[in-house]
Every structure is written in C-alpha cells, then in structure tokens.
Amino acid sequence: MPEDCLPRERLESVGEKALSNQELLAILLRTGSKSVNVMEVASNFLNHFNHLHELKTATLTEMTEIKGIGRIKAIEMRAAIEFGYRIQQSTQIKYGKVSSSYQIAQNLINEMKDFQQEHLVCLYLNTKNEVIRRETIFKGSLNQSVAHPREIFRIAVKYSAARLILAHNHPSGNPTPSQSDIKFTERIKQCGEMMGIDVLDHIIVGDRGYISLREENFFLSE
Template identity: 55%
Template sequence: MKTQTMTIHELPEEIRPRERLLMNGPKSLATYELLAILLRTGTQKLNALQLGMKVLHHFDSLYELKTASHTDFLQIEGIGPAKAVEIQAAIEFGNRLNSTFIAKKGLITSSEDAGQFFTEALQDFQQEHVLVYFLNTKNEIIKQETVFIGSINTSVAHPREIFKAAVRCSAVSLIIGHNHPSGNPQPSQADIDFTKRLIACGELIGIDVLDHIIVGQERFLSLREYGAFLS
C-alpha cells in the first residue's frame, strides 16, 4: 500500500518552519528548516522539510553546497531546474549581503569636527532642525538622521526615537545637534535639560552621547565644552 507523505501544512503548527521563524526568529531554525522555507514545496514522496534535509545530506559540507553548480543541484531527486535556481539565487544573495559594509560618512574626533559637520548641515535652515550623527567604535559616522523639526522641548523631542534609530544601525555613540535660526548659539534651559535627559538614557542602554552642538550664524557651541554634560 502506498503511503501518503504528510505535507508541512498538515504538521502541528509549532513545528512548521515558517511559524517557528515568526515566533522565535530565524536563528532558531536548523539549516534544513531554512532550506525548506526556500523550497516552499516538496515532492510526492517528500515534504519540504524532508527535501531540505535531503539537499543537505547530498553535500559533505555547507561550503560544498555554497559552491555547487546548477547541475550539481539537479542530481538531487526532487530538485528540478526551478528549485535549483531558487537555491542558487538565495546563496548568491547571502554572499552579497555578507560582503556589504556600512558606508562611512565622515570621522568625528573632536567637538570642532562635530561643529563643522553640523554647521554645514544646518546653518541655512530658517526653522530649527534636530540632527543626529550615529557613530561606530572608531567615531566614524555610519548614519545621519533628522529626528524632528521644531524647537526642542520634552513634548516633541523624545530620546526614545533617537535611541531606537541608534540601535537599528548598531551605533555605539551619537552626537546630536540643532540650529538656532536667530543666529545666537547660546543654549536655552530646554536645550540643557534635554541634553542631560539624553545622556541619562544613553547611560542606561550603553550608547554614549558624546556632545550636543548648537549651530548659530557662522559659529557653533558645544554643550560638552559649555559644561552641560556635568552632573
């Protein structure tokens, strides 16, 4: 009597690879489960999980699978031209992701450097813009983001959004800056209070706030040098 292979959709939900990925993240899946998601369907004899395991067992190592040719994949029963192409495309996509790097947008080693960057970016605005430079361990700028437009106050400027952006780009530190359209870079009490609040939040989650630069007309002020970073 011919037995019917149980499809993935017939398996208990807690062991289906897509559902497990959604619940626990991609790192929780075995390699054959990741392959099963790529393959999507199996054959009459094997479901996608079993086929993924068969593909892995066909090769002596993941490196051999990674460097396999289209013909190599076609030698596996259950892998036709379409599935072979899908596997090769996924491997190449992974290779390209692995070779990427975060584009560096400049190096900041002092308040003077920071002031120059913020002055160039903010000096021409007629409304206050709040800009953040996110830095790596070498103080290279890996991302810059205007976090909001308008005067700094606690109802508008919330550290949560700034640190969410920092975590997303894996920043280890940041420098914030904004412009005073009046041309006078003298900090307001709101500027100082917000800076201290930002520093405190950064200390809690391990992301250093290195400085807060205020850009005026043809000059800037560093709140670190001004003393606002002192407790």
C-alpha cells in the same frame, strides 16, 4: 495551518536564529513539489551534502539531482548563496572620522541653516570615532515627549555604536540653548551612561554659528 507556512510563521514569532537549517532552507525554497512538501525537499537538500560549507561550490547540476529541486529552485539557491557570501564579505560603511565639534558644526551649518523646522540629527560612532550611521531622528520642536531616548538608543544598539553625537538647528538663527535643550541633553546623557554608550556632545547650529554643549560645559560631569 498549511505546513509550507510553518517556518515563516516561526521566524515571525521567535526570530531567524531559533530556526533550524531545514526551516531556513524551506523558507528560501518557498514550495515543495507534487510528491513532496517543502520541508521534505529541504531535508533532501541538506542530506545530499555532507556539510553546509559544500553549498558554496554546489553546482546547478548537483542541485537538480535532488528530489524536489528543479532548474528554477537551483538557480534561486545559487543566487541566495552568492548574495549571502557578498553580505559576509561586506564591511560596515563609514562616513568619515570625527575630529572636533567645530568640524561637525561647520558641515551642519551649511546643511541646516535654511531649515524652517528644527531637525534633530544623531551621529553614531564606533570606538575609533568613525561615523558609522547618521539618522534624522525627528523634525519639529525639541521636547522630551517628541524626541524620545528610545529611538535614539534603539538605532545605537542596532548598529553597535560606542558613542553618539546629537545635533539640531535653531530656525531662528540663534544657537543659544534653551532650558528644554539642556534638560533633553542631560536626559540623553543619563540614558547613555546606563547603556554604556557615550554621549560626546550636543551641537546646536544657527545660520552662522554654533554652540557645543560640551565646549560650554553645560552637561559634562567628567
């Protein structure tokens, strides 16, 4: 296997957190030069600066003084450093605060009333009940084989959600929950309890009205 590919292969197999600074930098640099391979260039680069913090202010001129770093690589490194800084400074996008099931339902009725298929939507909340993520989990008939808890909670873990709210539409226009709806909700709530993620509600919307399983006490056990 070519030496230039080793850091990339390792990232795929063990993840980026297991890689050294030299390996991560080698991936960004991509290639070495005629006289030194990419790992050596990465080593030269890191040794040129006393600390990673100095890279924030390293100039193009300073970078091109390093063996194996030309103008193009220096420009790419400056761009990568600035992009990393902007990511660090960014905040998580929030989509508003949930105050009631009624509020959510009214928005969903307007959006979903004309859907010809069932859409299962999940709202992911932080501890302040702010919606940090919204995902359409699937389209089709709601049953446990299609709407698997794995996908719902995979996203919850990815975005560090503390709570979630399920919602889906009934194309018939009648929001009355079926036995399948209730069993599915109970299963998701049990999974949430095991994972420490609160399932606050499951809202079913029709063409004019809605039913909140929390409000109707279908699955609450507080």
